[in-house]
Amino acid sequence: MNGAVNRPKLRLQGVTKAFVAPRTGHRTLALADVSLDIDQGEFVCIVGPSGCGKSTILNIVAGLDAPTAGIVEKDGAPIAGPGPDRGVMFQDYALYPWQTVQGNIGFGLNYGAPGKSMSQAERDARVAEFVKLVSLTGSESKYPHQLSGGMRQRVALARLLANGPDILLLDEPLGALDAQTRIILQAELLRIWGETAPREQRKTTVFITHDIEEAVFLADRVVVMSSHPGRVRDILTIDLPRPRDESIRADPRFGHFADEIWRLIRDQALQAIA
Amino acid sequence: MTVAAQSFSSRPIAAVARGVALPLVLLLVWQAWASTLPANTRAPSPAQVARAFETLAIGGGLVGATLQSLGRVMLGFLIALVLGVSLGVLMGSSRRVSRNLDPIVEGFRPIAPMAILPIAILWFGAGTPAALSIVAYAAFFPLLLNTIHGVSRVDRKLLQAARTMGLPLHARILRVVLPAALPSIMLGARLAMGVAWTAIIAAELAVGAKSGGGSSGGLGQMMFVFYAYSIDLNNIVVCMIVVGVVALLIDRLFRVAERRLMPWRI
Numbered sequence A: 001m002n003g004a005v006n007r008p009k010l011r012l013q014g015v016t017k018a019f020v021a022p023r024t025g026h027r028t029l030a031l032a033d034v035s036l037d038i039d040q041g042e043f044v045c046i047v048g049p050s051g052c053g054k055s056t057i058l059n060i061v062a063g064l065d066a067p068t069a070g071i072v073e074k075d076g077a078p079i080a081g082p083g084p085d086r087g088v089m090f091q092d093y094a095l096y097p098w099q100t101v102q103g104n105i106g107f108g109l110n111y112g113a114p115g116k117s118m119s120q121a122e123r124d125a126r127v128a129e130f131v132k133l134v135s136l137t138g139s140e141s142k143y144p145h146q147l148s149g150g151m152r153q154r155v156a157l158a159r160l161l162a163n164g165p166d167i168l169l170l171d172e173p174l175g176a177l178d179a180q181t182r183i184i185l186q187a188e189l190l191r192i193w194g195e196t197a198p199r200e201q202r203k204t205t206v207f208i209t210h211d212i213e214e215a216v217f218l219a220d221r222v223v224v225m226s227s228h229p230g231r232v233r234d235i236l237t238i239d240l241p242r243p244r245d246e247s248i249r250a251d252p253r254f255g256h257f258a259d260e261i262w263r264l265i266r267d268q269a270l271q272a273i274a
Numbered sequence B: 001m002t003v004a005a006q007s008f009s010s011r012p013i014a015a016v017a018r019g020v021a022l023p024l025v026l027l028l029v030w031q032a033w034a035s036t037l038p039a040n041t042r043a044p045s046p047a048q049v050a051r052a053f054e055t056l057a058i059g060g061g062l063v064g065a066t067l068q069s070l071g072r073v074m075l076g077f078l079i080a081l082v083l084g085v086s087l088g089v090l091m092g093s094s095r096r097v098s099r100n101l102d103p104i105v106e107g108f109r110p111i112a113p114m115a116i117l118p119i120a121i122l123w124f125g126a127g128t129p130a131a132l133s134i135v136a137y138a139a140f141f142p143l144l145l146n147t148i149h150g151v152s153r154v155d156r157k158l159l160q161a162a163r164t165m166g167l168p169l170h171a172r173i174l175r176v177v178l179p180a181a182l183p184s185i186m187l188g189a190r191l192a193m194g195v196a197w198t199a200i201i202a203a204e205l206a207v208g209a210k211s212g213g214g215s216s217g218g219l220g221q222m223m224f225v226f227y228a229y230s231i232d233l234n235n236i237v238v239c240m241i242v243v244g245v246v247a248l249l250i251d252r253l254f255r256v257a258e259r260r261l262m263p264w265r266i
């Protein structure tokens, strides 16, 4: 069978997720019949209004939440629980308050590949490398409560990347950053993802964002969701050439994609405000 | 608030002076009152207590008795710490375990440490093990309940993040649950240390009474002997003050330890 070649890295099929409030029994349908195949090495961005179930999808792929109905697979095998092969950057960072910047970034290195087989000196070097990547040099010994929101976000990003998982699941990873830092880290993210490497060596990435231009700049495909209940409204293939740099933002096709996505979510956004 | 706190820490001498002023005034009032009493009174006075302290401390067995009680408090506290924290982690993280054990815990909790004394003496005799078991029993509950409280409130996201990083269960307990619950556990430890002292004095008093002032040792037994054989209130007050001062010192040590162990809490 040559299915293995065409088999998606991640597969969601007919995924439905309902939350039931324990006391009232009130049911919230967060996801309704979501189907999405993601290939090895693909960079997929998910955009959609607040509450449409983006974080829920991420939690399900991470194995932290089980779908109410539907199939969730990685490499053709059902996802049964969380594992260090799928790294998550949480929307609220989930930093350990009792760990310093360094401690947080190195937190997972003793457990998942590639840190597990490293010596302590190699781990320290790796931590230093990622501290530098997110420009937190000088703040290594600070605790999360001593950091600004944007700094905390960068610690969470550095922690995820230092762990070096196969699959990157990022929930609005750059949302709290200033525009300049954001653009720099977008480029860094593409580099770490493996933009110049062949597809087999890239890290399969699911990236949630509210920033349409960010989605177009980064993604191979953009999934546009709608809410109440959360559904996949449309999927756009962003066939802009890679490697991409800042000049791509001036490309007329770039604007065209952004307009298209905006058109898809505008109605809902207007409804939500009204 | 913060301004006051700052001036406090920046001028430690002033802080100490403020802490000492009130006790000093009370001592003076006490001495003034005592000097109005007839010479043959049994009522203690600061001057007499000071003299009694001197005789007891130098060759009177006060140091040995204090160390013995302190040793029992420490050992009993350690037993309670190990049992209370491990059971607390178990009950705090598993609803099923806590549902099953909660009735037992809550059933025992209102039983005063002294109420288990008869059983303790029957089982262990009138020496250190009986006193230890009572101290451990008394200190166990604050540690258990505060650990449960701390553990059950650990941010779920932090545990989820640990699982996505591949931490196995024991690492999640050691590196996430315990540090997250540490503030609660430390609070429980301070409360436990307080009740450990009340329990040890009561236990030594009672065991001393049971054995006719014989074999139990410790500050509590010393107090019992003064009470039963000489009715010397000055000596008893010395013992009380020693307990108070040692307990106060231990509590200060706890605060230092808290700052060391939890630097992230400022």
Ligand SMILES: Nc1ncnc2c1ncn2[C@@H]1O[C@H](COP(=O)(O)OP(=O)(O)OP(=O)(O)O)[C@@H](O)[C@H]1O
Residues within 6 Å of the ligand: A019, A020, A028, A029, A030, A049, A050, A051, A052, A053, A054, A055, A056, A057, A091, A230
């Ligand atoms: N643990 C939960 N219990 C109950 N309802 C939940 C739970 N988690 C999410 N929901 C509900 O599911 C829906 C989707 O939530 P989700 O967090 O996935 O949205 P989102 O798209 O990530 O939104 P945002 O952009 O604001 O982060 C929401 O209506 C939310 O109220």
Ligand SMILES: [Mg+2]
Residues within 6 Å of the ligand: A054, A055, A056, A091, A171
């Ligand atoms: Mg979300």
